[in-house]
Amino acid sequence: MKVLSVTPEIFPLIKTGGLADVTGALPLALKSQGIEVKTLIPGFIPVMKQFEGEAVYSYDDLAGGPATVLMGTVAGLDLLVLDAPHLYTRAGGPYADPGGNDWPDNWQRFATLSRVGADIGQGKLGAFQPDLVHVHDWQAALTLAYLRFEDAPAPPSVITVHNLAFQGQYGADIFRLLGLPPEAMSVDGVEYYGGVGYLKAGLRAASAITTVSPTYAQEIREPAFGMGLDGLINTRANELSGIVNGIDTVVWDPSRDPHLKRPFSREHLDGRRHNRAELERRFFLEEGHDPIIAVVSRLTWQKGIDLIAQELDNIVAAGAKLAILGKGDAELEIALAAGTARHHGRIGLHLGYDEGLSHLMQGGADAILVPSRFEPCGLTQLYGLRYGCVPAVARTGGLADTVTDANEAALAAGVATGFQFAPDSAASLTYAVRRLVNAYRDREVWTGLMREGMKADVSWDRSAARYAALFRSLVSPKEESA
Numbered sequence: 001m002k003v004l005s006v007t008p009e010i011f012p013l014i015k016t017g018g019l020a021d022v023t024g025a026l027p028l029a030l031k032s033q034g035i036e037v038k039t040l041i042p043g044f045i046p047v048m049k050q051f052e053g054e055a056v057y058s059y060d061d062l063a064g065g066p067a068t069v070l071m072g073t074v075a076g077l078d079l080l081v082l083d084a085p086h087l088y089t090r091a092g093g094p095y096a097d098p099g100g101n102d103w104p105d106n107w108q109r110f111a112t113l114s115r116v117g118a119d120i121g122q123g124k125l126g127a128f129q130p131d132l133v134h135v136h137d138w139q140a141a142l143t144l145a146y147l148r149f150e151d152a153p154a155p156p157s158v159i160t161v162h163n164l165a166f167q168g169q170y171g172a173d174i175f176r177l178l179g180l181p182p183e184a185m186s187v188d189g190v191e192y193y194g195g196v197g198y199l200k201a202g203l204r205a206a207s208a209i210t211t212v213s214p215t216y217a218q219e220i221r222e223p224a225f226g227m228g229l230d231g232l233i234n235t236r237a238n239e240l241s242g243i244v245n246g247i248d249t250v251v252w253d254p255s256r257d258p259h260l261k262r263p264f265s266r267e268h269l270d271g272r273r274h275n276r277a278e279l280e281r282r283f284f285l286e287e288g289h290d291p292i293i294a295v296v297s298r299l300t301w302q303k304g305i306d307l308i309a310q311e312l313d314n315i316v317a318a319g320a321k322l323a324i325l326g327k328g329d330a331e332l333e334i335a336l337a338a339g340t341a342r343h344h345g346r347i348g349l350h351l352g353y354d355e356g357l358s359h360l361m362q363g364g365a366d367a368i369l370v371p372s373r374f375e376p377c378g379l380t381q382l383y384g385l386r387y388g389c390v391p392a393v394a395r396t397g398g399l400a401d402t403v404t405d406a407n408e409a410a411l412a413a414g415v416a417t418g419f420q421f422a423p424d425s426a427a428s429l430t431y432a433v434r435r436l437v438n439a440y441r442d443r444e445v446w447t448g449l450m451r452e453g454m455k456a457d458v459s460w461d462r463s464a465a466r467y468a469a470l471f472r473s474l475v476s477p478k479e480e481s482a
């Protein structure tokens, strides 16, 4: 079976968050399920620097300039790169200028990516006719509206929601520039609260909807998590499922990780203490036996970072040290920096994005704290499990699905892997830190938690099999055998 994946980000070429990890790892995992994935991404500057491909399709004028689709392979990933310099060759990130402001033409940059995704879905490439189109998040969602509203045969489709909070919502005035037929501007099409909703359009048009954990798939049917889309999602409940993310176990392998000071494994945990010492050095933390709790996160309200900022004094008083890596909202950065200044040696902060340091933190910290208010899946707790960095997580979405709380019953049964606490509650977060510090002081309990977590299957194997089964159920047997 051949699948076209459409996404704005893919690891290792361009990443702002977990979406890239998933779109980079899933194609490799699907290969062993007999599924060939080609991924369409925009030709952002970092992508073009790492990629060389052969031109397979050209547009004389695509949204105001010439464009080419290039085909090639990087890091085992088969890519289709949309080289459209007038849209994607810009300093800054994929979505925002160097000052952090969204590009004003994002509606067009991602509608165009989707336009090309639909063209490929309709077979315009010749060299590659997909049996199914798989789109990720709002940036690729309009692909499915183009496929649905055009008079051409369209393959079945899946949309995966990595985060319902980002929806691609624009004014009605852009509709006439999208090149969709007038009937698409309806409640049954792309219309959303009087404007145009990209994610909404994709959710409406997809043959199937997935999100990245079973619990989040349930949560988004409720107004509290549905972000205005729960009504639509409920009408599509029969087509909705949750498939928990895996992680790339080659990139995230403590026995071969080049970012670690010392490798280690479940059987040989000793190397960990060298990473721990390096972490103390890098974060200017006091040496000593108190547990180091890591935070690796976008610094936002979704991730509950304000709760951490609010509880810094209590976390330190509970006997923990904190190592925080992140970037995000200015007021949260300021609050964390103020806490770091108050607790020199107990709290260390790196403001920024540092992939290598994030590996060292998983391999050296004792625990990882993830206090999200909502979390479709979450990856850092999965890296934590694999690296013996015990996760303490809010009981929501994929965090609830992947960490087994160290309650009495789970400890007695030897199945606990971490700590869960009520989301959106500062008191509950601090209580969990106290439980964590107590457990840490009992070496037997703590080593049990580490080892049990390291045993957990966080690979893509099971989840890739679920995607494969879903794809097969949507593609007719005749096409599948082609």
Ligand SMILES: Nc1ncnc2c1ncn2[C@@H]1O[C@H](COP(=O)(O)OP(=O)(O)O[C@H]2O[C@H](CO)[C@@H](O)[C@H](O)[C@H]2O)[C@@H](O)[C@H]1O
Binding pocket: 016, 017, 018, 019, 021, 022, 162, 163, 212, 245, 296, 297, 298, 325, 326, 327, 352, 353, 354, 355, 358, 375, 376, 377, 378, 379, 380, 398
């Ligand atoms: N400052 C920093 N330096 C280095 N690395 C950093 C970093 N800040 C974050 N990261 C990395 O970025 C990734 C974040 O992934 P998450 O899944 O935790 O959240 P995100 O909200 O981006 O993803 C969304 O999509 C993913 C994928 O489906 C879902 O798991 C998730 O719930 C959903 O919100 C991890 O690989 C993490 O290590």
